[in-house]
Amino acid sequence: TRTYQHLREMALAYATHGSTVEGNAQLKADIIDGLDWMNTNAYYAQGPSYQNWWHWQIGAPLALNDIVALVYDDLTSTQISNYMAAISFYQPSVAMTGANRLWESQVIAISGILAQDSPRVAAGRDGLSALFPYVASGDGFTQDGSFVQHNFYAYNGGYGPSLLSGIADLLYLLNGSQVGDAG
Numbered sequence: 001t002r003t004y005q006h007l008r009e010m011a012l013a014y015a016t017h018g019s020t021v022e023g024n025a026q027l028k029a030d031i032i033d034g035l036d037w038m039n040t041n042a043y044y045a046q047g048p049s050y051q052n053w054w055h056w057q058i059g060a061p062l063a064l065n066d067i068v069a070l071v072y073d074d075l076t077s078t079q080i081s082n083y084m085a086a087i088s089f090y091q092p093s094v095a096m097t098g099a100n101r102l103w104e105s106q107v108i109a110i111s112g113i114l115a116q117d118s119p120r121v122a123a124g125r126d127g128l129s130a131l132f133p134y135v136a137s138g139d140g141f142t143q144d145g146s147f148v149q150h151n152f153y154a155y156n157g158g159y160g161p162s163l164l165s166g167i168a169d170l171l172y173l174l175n176g177s178q179v180g181d182a183g
Helices: 002-015 025-041 053-074 077-090 098-115 118-131 159-174
Strands: 147-149
Touching: 002 025, 002 053, 025 053, 025 077, 053 077, 053 098, 077 098, 098 118, 098 147, 098 159, 118 159, 147 159
Parallel strands: none
Antiparallel strands: none
């Protein structure tokens, strides 16, 4: 996750209008070399995972999606396909609860957009549905408006704001799309 976060910072500097390194050829080469190295040596389809699952299923793919979006036009279709295949391997479906479910939905929907994979975008969108009904126990929103994560912890910081901002971001991104619509 941390390597992809560093690469995301580099890609943001590269892609930001007015940045002192906007469009810098060496920075672009360094970003792409880093992406390719990671895809060959650390984060690739059928690759290993160890330590904290969150980094493999949520942290790394969130950052990787951002990087690919920022430098999309500088990547080959094979590179994009390989990076999205890695994300699909580590995060194949939306299955968790609470903020983790939202992050899964983001990972899947955005990787689907980048891979031009409509069913994956729809799966990310549809993963949001389970977040909205009130819960009597476990993760989610309660009728009093509080948010619970990890079964019984009320989060007024951390997970709660992340969940709310993430829902808003994903709904805004998908607003007006025709993903999954018949006809």
